[in-house]
Amino acid sequence: MSAIRINGVSKYYGNTCAVDSLDVEIESSEFLSILGPSGCGKTTLLRMLAGLEQPGSGQIEMDGKVVNELPPSKRDIAMVFQTYALYPHMTVAGNIEYPLKKRKVAKQERKQRVAEAAALLQLEGLLRRKPRELSGGQQQRVALGRALVRNPAVFLLDEPLSNLDAKLRSHMRAELIQLHQRIGRTMIYVTHDQLEAMTMSDRIAVMRDGKLQQIAAPSEVYARPANRFVAGFIGTPAMNFVEGRLGDNASCLRSGDWSVSLAESLRPAAAEDGQLVEIGFRPEDLHIAESGMRATVSVVETVGHEIIVIFDYAGTEIVGRFSPDVSLHAQDVVHLAPRADRLHLFDAASGRRLNAG
Ligand SMILES: Nc1ncnc2c1ncn2[C@@H]1O[C@H](COP(=O)(O)OP(=O)(O)OP(=O)(O)O)[C@@H](O)[C@H]1O
Ligand SMILES: [Mg+2]
Missing domain, CATH: 3.40.50.300 (P-loop containing nucleotide triphosphate hydrolases)
Structure with a gap:
C-alpha cells in the first residue's frame, strides 16, 4: 500500500x-x-x-x-x-x-x-x-x-x-x-x-x-x-548536448560533419524529416574515432583512474572521460563519435525526450 x-x-x-x-x-x-x-x-x-x-x-x-x-x-x-x-x-x-x-x-x-x-x-x-x-x-x-x-x-x-x-x-x-x-x-x-x-x-x-x-x-x-x-542535472561531468537534424524517416542523425544511422529502437516515434533535435551523450559514451565531430582538445584533467578531457567542437564544449592510457594533449585535433546505442534525443523546443533509448 x-x-x-x-x-x-x-x-x-x-x-x-x-x-x-x-x-x-x-x-x-x-x-x-x-x-x-x-x-x-x-x-x-x-x-x-x-x-x-x-x-x-x-x-x-x-x-x-x-x-x-x-x-x-x-x-x-x-x-x-x-x-x-x-x-x-x-x-x-x-x-x-x-x-x-x-x-x-x-x-x-x-x-x-x-x-x-x-x-x-x-x-x-x-x-x-x-x-x-x-x-x-x-x-x-x-x-x-x-x-x-x-x-x-x-x-x-x-x-x-x-x-x-x-x-x-x-x-x-x-x-x-x-x-x-x-x-x-x-x-x-x-x-x-x-x-x-x-x-x-x-x-x-x-x-x-x-x-x-x-x-x-x-x-x-x-x-x-x-x-x-x-x-x-543527473551525472558528473554532465551530459553533452549538440544540435542535430533527423533525416531519412528518422533513421539517420546528422550534426555538422558527424552522422550516424539510428537503430530502430532509438528512433523517435513521431518525428519529421529534417527536424531539429538536441542530441545528448554522456562523457563515458564518447570515443575518439576515424571520422566524426572534428574537435580540438582544450584541457586534459588527470583524475588517476581516468582522464577528463574538454574539447572545443565549433564553439560548443564537449566533455569526455577516457582511460588514462588514451594519449591526448591540449591543441590536439581529433574526431569524436558518441556511442550510437547510447544517444539521447530531445525536442529542440520543449526539451522532451524523443526516443526510447
Ligand atoms: N514563506 C515563504 N514566503 C514566500 N515565498 C517562499 C516561502 N517559502 C518558500 N518560498 C519560495 O518558494 C519557492 C520554493 O522554496 P523552497 O524553500 O521550497 O525551495 P527549495 O527547493 O527547498 O530550495 P533550497 O534547495 O534552496 O532549500 C522559492 O521561490 C521560495 O523563494
Ligand atoms: Mg530547501
Whole structure:
C-alpha cells in the first residue's frame, strides 16, 4: 500500500508558485529522494507533508486518509530541518530526548534510546554540550538524532548531510542506507546533490520550478532521462548536448560533419524529416574515432583512474572521460563519435525526450 499519496498539490506564496500540481505516490518503506536546484519547492513539499504548511489546492493522503487539516503532532512523522532548529537552552542529550519526553516515554527507555541514537551518530562525547558549542555538522547530527529516537512511520529529511565534511558525509550516507534497511521506514530525503540521490534512493523525484520532471529508479533516470533538464542535472561531468537534424524517416542523425544511422529502437516515434533535435551523450559514451565531430582538445584533467578531457567542437564544449592510457594533449585535433546505442534525443523546443533509448 502506498504510504503517502500527493494528489494535484499546489502551493503559492503570493504570486510565487512553490509547488505546481504535484502528483506523487510514495510506497511504504520506500527511500525516495526529492532532487532539484535551489528554490524548486523541495522544502515547501516536505513542510506540507509534515503539516507545517497547508496545500493551496489538492490533497495529501497518508495511509488512505486525507490529512490536509491534520496538525503535525497527529502525523506519525519526524522531520529533520535544513536549519536544524535545535533548542538552544537544552543540551545535546536534552534535544534528542525532547520528543520522547513530550510523548511521556518512561525515563529508562528514554535514556536507552538517546544512548542508541548518540552512538549511531557519533555524538557520545557531546551529550552535555549546548547547540552553540557545536559545529554545523554536529548540530545536524543532533537534529537527526532527535528524529531517530521517535521511530516514526515516515522520516522527512531536508538536506540532513549538507553541513558535514566529505568523509563524515559519505559515512553518514552509508549509515542512513543501513538504518533504512534495518528499520524499514518510509524516508523522504531532500537533496540538491545528485550523487547523494543516485546512491541512496529506491526512486528519485526530480523537480524544477515546483513541477515534477521525472520519478523513477536511479538507473532509469540516468539511462532514460525524461527531458533535457533531467539529462543535464543527473551525472558528473554532465551530459553533452549538440544540435542535430533527423533525416531519412528518422533513421539517420546528422550534426555538422558527424552522422550516424539510428537503430530502430532509438528512433523517435513521431518525428519529421529534417527536424531539429538536441542530441545528448554522456562523457563515458564518447570515443575518439576515424571520422566524426572534428574537435580540438582544450584541457586534459588527470583524475588517476581516468582522464577528463574538454574539447572545443565549433564553439560548443564537449566533455569526455577516457582511460588514462588514451594519449591526448591540449591543441590536439581529433574526431569524436558518441556511442550510437547510447544517444539521447530531445525536442529542440520543449526539451522532451524523443526516443526510447
Ligand atoms: N514563506 C515563504 N514566503 C514566500 N515565498 C517562499 C516561502 N517559502 C518558500 N518560498 C519560495 O518558494 C519557492 C520554493 O522554496 P523552497 O524553500 O521550497 O525551495 P527549495 O527547493 O527547498 O530550495 P533550497 O534547495 O534552496 O532549500 C522559492 O521561490 C521560495 O523563494
Ligand atoms: Mg530547501
